[in-house]
Amino acid sequence: MGDFVQVYTATGTREAAVALGRSATRARLAAGVQVVGPVAALFWHLGEFGEGEEWQVIFKTTADRYPALEAHLLERHPWNNPEVTTIPITTGSRPYLDWVRRTVAEEPADGPA
Incomplete structure (x- = not known):
């Protein structure tokens, strides 16, 4: 994993997505979060094909902070088995x-971020 990552999850409502983003950002587990949606979701769940709408939540953080962010998301996510995946930021x-x-x-260092 690179030094920086984008972490992805999704929720069923905008309110749940914003709540996850807010809690992770306030805990300084993410520097910034974007909530995108709704997006069409097509998936297999419990052996059945499903369709619905979801809200994507994208967190910007460091690889070092990922384990704490993952634990935070899994503890607070409204779903039992949510997607929590990362994509390395290779350059920026x-x-x-x-x-x-x-x-x-x-x-964090003193002064403006």
């Missing part, structure tokens, strides 16, 4: 990545 603007690192530091 240095000022942005520095901001992500500072923001999710367990003991």
